[in-house]
Amino acid sequence: MRTIIPLLCLLWSQEAPFSDKDAEEAIKKMKASFEGASIEKRAAAVQEALGVEHEKVIRAVGEVFFREPNPVRVAAARALGEVDHPASVEVLLKALPANQNRAEVMPEIVKALGKLGYQSACPALHEYVKRVGDPDVRLFLPDVVEALGRLGSATSIDPLVDLLRKMETGRRAWVNEGELIRVTERALRAITGQDFRRALDWDNYWRQNSEFLKAGMIRTYWIRKTQLREDVSGAEKAPPDSVLVAARLVPAQVDGNGSERQPRRRRRDR
Numbered sequence: 001m002r003t004i005i006p007l008l009c010l011l012w013s014q015e016a017p018f019s020d021k022d023a024e025e026a027i028k029k030m031k032a033s034f035e036g037a038s039i040e041k042r043a044a045a046v047q048e049a050l051g052v053e054h055e056k057v058i059r060a061v062g063e064v065f066f067r068e069p070n071p072v073r074v075a076a077a078r079a080l081g082e083v084d085h086p087a088s089v090e091v092l093l094k095a096l097p098a099n100q101n102r103a104e105v106m107p108e109i110v111k112a113l114g115k116l117g118y119q120s121a122c123p124a125l126h127e128y129v130k131r132v133g134d135p136d137v138r139l140f141l142p143d144v145v146e147a148l149g150r151l152g153s154a155t156s157i158d159p160l161v162d163l164l165r166k167m168e169t170g171r172r173a174w175v176n177e178g179e180l181i182r183v184t185e186r187a188l189r190a191i192t193g194q195d196f197r198r199a200l201d202w203d204n205y206w207r208q209n210s211e212f213l214k215a216g217m218i219r220t221y222w223i224r225k226t227q228l229r230e231d232v233s234g235a236e237k238a239p240p241d242s243v244l245v246a247a248r249l250v251p252a253q254v255d256g257n258g259s260e261r262q263p264r265r266r267r268r269d270r
Contacts, residue, residue, distance in 0.1 A: 017227050023054035030060065042068065043075035050079040053227070055087040062091035065105075066098055073105045081112030084229070086222060086243045089118040096124060101136065107143040114147030117220075119246045122151055126159045132166060138174060142183045149187025152248045154214060157206050160188050165199035192249060213249045220245040 033045035113121040221242035
């Protein structure tokens, strides 16, 4: 059964997607506002420009991550996290390497990716999980793991279980290891709906149930024409001219009467 997210339907009924002309005017205004402006005013200009949710504006704002001071980059990341468009994810992913050593900026980019909910961000975030041994990466790795939990992709289960396994080995503990263990367990619970404490238990559960759980995934698509999201379950086809946002597991749960039910899938927060 197809389901269009109700809140977004309401927004569509009030306002159609922005035009190319709207985008060009917003970009022009943003660039004019940057000339001789303070950092605070430039940050405000970025946020205002993204009020026009158009791909051209998103890509223009993406340039901020390579030439502006940290506060402007932070403002851009937070604002992009509110713009439900595949280009927002592309821009944020492109900004990751250039901002990896910016302690103020990197967590905000990662949080924005988690908030947007597009699982296309997962492979890049998995690469950071693999680099847990790097002290610089560990500084923002809890934010990466938290974002993976929010993205909810089954592809993150193995990397997260492997991360737990590394932290269970007998060696000297890392400075933020306790926090990292907690967010990793929380992310795995968010993805699977289960609750274990050892990497071995998570691994066994996934190996025994992965095929069954994958068969029942709910897929969410972003439709270009309307810029709305639509849920598709089972063997239903994807909507025309759409982009896959996420495919989420729907693990069986047991209600208070002892009978199985399917949990309500989490929507993206706006």
